[in-house]
Amino acid sequence: MQHTSEALRLEGKRIAFVPTMGFFHEGHLGLIRKAKEIADVCVTSLFINPTQFAPNEDFTHYPRDTARDMQLAEVSGCDYFFNPSSEDMYPHRFATSIIVEKLDSILEGQVRPTHFRGVTTVVAKLFNIVRPHCAIFGQKDFQQLVILKRMVQDLNMNIDIIAAPIARDADGLAMSSRNTYLSADERRTALSLSRSLLSAKTAFEDGERNPMLLQEIIRRKLDEAGIYKVDYIAVVDSETLETLETTIERQDAVIALAVRIGRTRLIDNMILKDSD
Amino acid sequence: MQHTSEALRLEGKRIAFVPTMGFFHEGHLGLIRKAKEIADVCVTSLFINPTQFAPNEDFTHYPRDTARDMQLAEVSGCDYFFNPSSEDMYPHRFATSIIVEKLDSILEGQVRPTHFRGVTTVVAKLFNIVRPHCAIFGQKDFQQLVILKRMVQDLNMNIDIIAAPIARDADGLAMSSRNTYLSADERRTALSLSRSLLSAKTAFEDGERNPMLLQEIIRRKLDEAGIYKVDYIAVVDSETLETLETTIERQDAVIALAVRIGRTRLIDNMILKDSD
Numbered sequence: 402m403q404h405t406s407e408a409l410r411l412e413g414k415r416i417a418f419v420p421t422m423g424f425f426h427e428g429h430l431g432l433i434r435k436a437k438e439i440a441d442v443c444v445t446s447l448f449i450n451p452t453q454f455a456p457n458e459d460f461t462h463y464p465r466d467t468a469r470d471m472q473l474a475e476v477s478g479c480d481y482f483f484n485p486s487s488e489d490m491y492p493h494r495f496a497t498s499i500i501v502e503k504l505d506s507i508l509e510g511q512v513r514p515t516h517f518r519g520v521t522t523v524v525a526k527l528f529n530i531v532r533p534h535c536a537i538f539g540q541k542d543f544q545q546l547v548i549l550k551r552m553v554q555d556l557n558m559n560i561d562i563i564a565a566p567i568a569r570d571a572d573g574l575a576m577s578s579r580n581t582y583l584s585a586d587e588r589r590t591a592l593s594l595s596r597s598l599l600s601a602k603t604a605f606e607d608g609e610r611n612p613m614l615l616q617e618i619i620r621r622k623l624d625e626a627g628i629y630k631v632d633y634i635a636v637v638d639s640e641t642l643e644t645l646e647t648t649i650e651r652q653d654a655v656i657a658l659a660v661r662i663g664r665t666r667l668i669d670n671m672i673l674k675d676s677d
Numbered sequence: 678m679q680h681t682s683e684a685l686r687l688e689g690k691r692i693a694f695v696p697t698m699g700f701f702h703e704g705h706l707g708l709i710r711k712a713k714e715i716a717d718v719c720v721t722s723l724f725i726n727p728t729q730f731a732p733n734e735d736f737t738h739y740p741r742d743t744a745r746d747m748q749l750a751e752v753s754g755c756d757y758f759f760n761p762s763s764e765d766m767y768p769h770r771f772a773t774s775i776i777v778e779k780l781d782s783i784l785e786g787q788v789r790p791t792h793f794r795g796v797t798t799v800v801a802k803l804f805n806i807v808r809p810h811c812a813i814f815g816q817k818d819f820q821q822l823v824i825l826k827r828m829v830q831d832l833n834m835n836i837d838i839i840a841a842p843i844a845r846d847a848d849g850l851a852m853s854s855r856n857t858y859l860s861a862d863e864r865r866t867a868l869s870l871s872r873s874l875l876s877a878k879t880a881f882e883d884g885e886r887n888p889m890l891l892q893e894i895i896r897r898k899l900d901e902a903g904i905y906k907v908d909y910i911a912v913v914d915s916e917t918l919e920t921l922e923t924t925i926e927r928q929d930a931v932i933a934l935a936v937r938i939g940r941t942r943l944i945d946n947m948i949l950k951d952s953d
Contacts, residue, residue, distance in 0.1 A: 403833065403835055410686075411687065413687070494827070494917070495831050496777050496778045496831060498778065499774070499775050499776075499832075502773075502774065503772055525832055526831075526833045529834050530833045551770070551772055552773050555771050555772060555773035556775075557802045557805040557806045641770070
C-alpha cells in the first residue's frame, strides 16, 4: 500500500483516505463518495483495531462482513481497499503509542481510558502507510475528530482532516455498525437519543444559552424513554472540548451524549450553531 | 520546509536528514558529510528541544552558536538548514506525545524518565516536516538510535535510520557538545571512559563472554580514575536493549556507560563484535 501511495503521489495524484472498522452502512459509503469527489484516488481501509477496545468491550463480537464491504466500497468509488491483519499492524516487539493528553481522558475517555490512545496510534500508522492528502471521518465520533485534528497539527502531519455530517436513518437514529446489536424494542428506545438532542438544539435556536438547561431537556427525554444508564450529556466547545458550564457564547459548541441500552453503548451529538 | 521537501520529493530527489541540537563538533559534521554522500539533498536541523530536558537539566545552559553552526553545516555539504523556534514547534494547546514503552524507561530512561518521550515526539515532528528518505544519527546515543528505529518501524514511517560511528578526539574522548562544560582536569579524568570501554572490548575479543566480568573491568578503571558517580555500566543486546546477564551469545552486543564528572554527565559505548 505504501509503495502504491508513494507512486500515486509522484504521479501528482491527490489521495483521499477513509479509515474504517468495516460493516458498512450508508454513513461509511457517504464518506467514500465524498472522498472520490474531492480527490483523484480514494483509499479505504478496513481494520478492526484491537488496541482501541478495552478487554471488557466488544472486539471479538464486533460485526464483520469483509466481502460485502469490499463490494460496497467499490461501487461507492473506492479505488484501493486496504485490509491489513493484526499481525501486520502489531508485529512482535511493537511498543509505540501516541497520546493526546487531556483531550483523551474526558467524555468517552472517562469511560474508555485506553480507547483514544489506540485510535491515534493506529490512525498515525495508517496515515504513514496510505500517505493521503486528506482523510474523512464521520462527525458521529466528534471527540475522535477533535483528537485526530490535534494529533495531525501537533505532529506536523500534512493531512487535511475532514468532518462529514452524521448519517441518520429516516427516523433520526444515527447510523452505527453497533445498531445491529439492538433488538426491535431497544431500537425504538434509541430514537430518544436524536430526538432529545433535537429538542435541545431547537431550544438553543430559540435562544436558550444555558448549557445546564439544555442538558436537562435531554435528561428528561431520555428518562421518559426509560434510559437511565447515561455515561454523559455534555455541552462542550467544539475545538477544545472544554465543558461550557454557564453559558454558550461561541457559535461552535457541540452537545453530546453516551448511553447504554441493554448491553449496547450508543453515542450521538449535534452541533449547536445559530442559523444566521 | 515541508513545502520545500515535498517539492524536492516530487522532483525525485532523495533527502537525507541530520537532526541536531547544534554547537557542532566533528561528529555532527561527519553526519552531514555522510548525508550528502548517500543522498541528493542534505537537510540539517538545529533545534534545542526543551521537552527532552528535565527541569533539573542543562536546557538553559546548553551551548549555542547558531551562526557558526550554519557556516560549518554549509561547508560540510548541508543544502537546507532548518532552525525552528520553540513557539513554532510547540504552539499553544500542544498536547501530543509519542512513547516507546519499556525501551524508554531503562538505562538513560531510569535517570532521565521523560527524556525519550521528548526525543521521539520532536523527531517525529521533524520527520513529518522534513520528509526525508533517510536520517543519520550518531552511535553515541545508541539507546536513542534503538528507540527511534523502533518508532519508525512501529509507526510505519518509511525512513531509513542510519547509525554513524562515534567520532572521538585523538585521545579517545567521545565528542559531545557537553564536553565544553569540562575543566582541563575533568577532561583528563573523562579519558577513562573510552579507555575502560576499550579494555572491556579487548577482553571480549580475547574471548571473555561474561558480561559481569566485562562490567567489572570498567568499574575498576573508572574507580582508579576517581569516577565514583556511575549511573550505569551495562552490557545489552544492541537491538532489544535487553541486559545480557550470564553470557554474550549473539555477536551484536553493546557495552554502555553513563557517569558524572563534576557537574557534567557523560555517556559512551562500544559495540562488542567478534572481529572475524
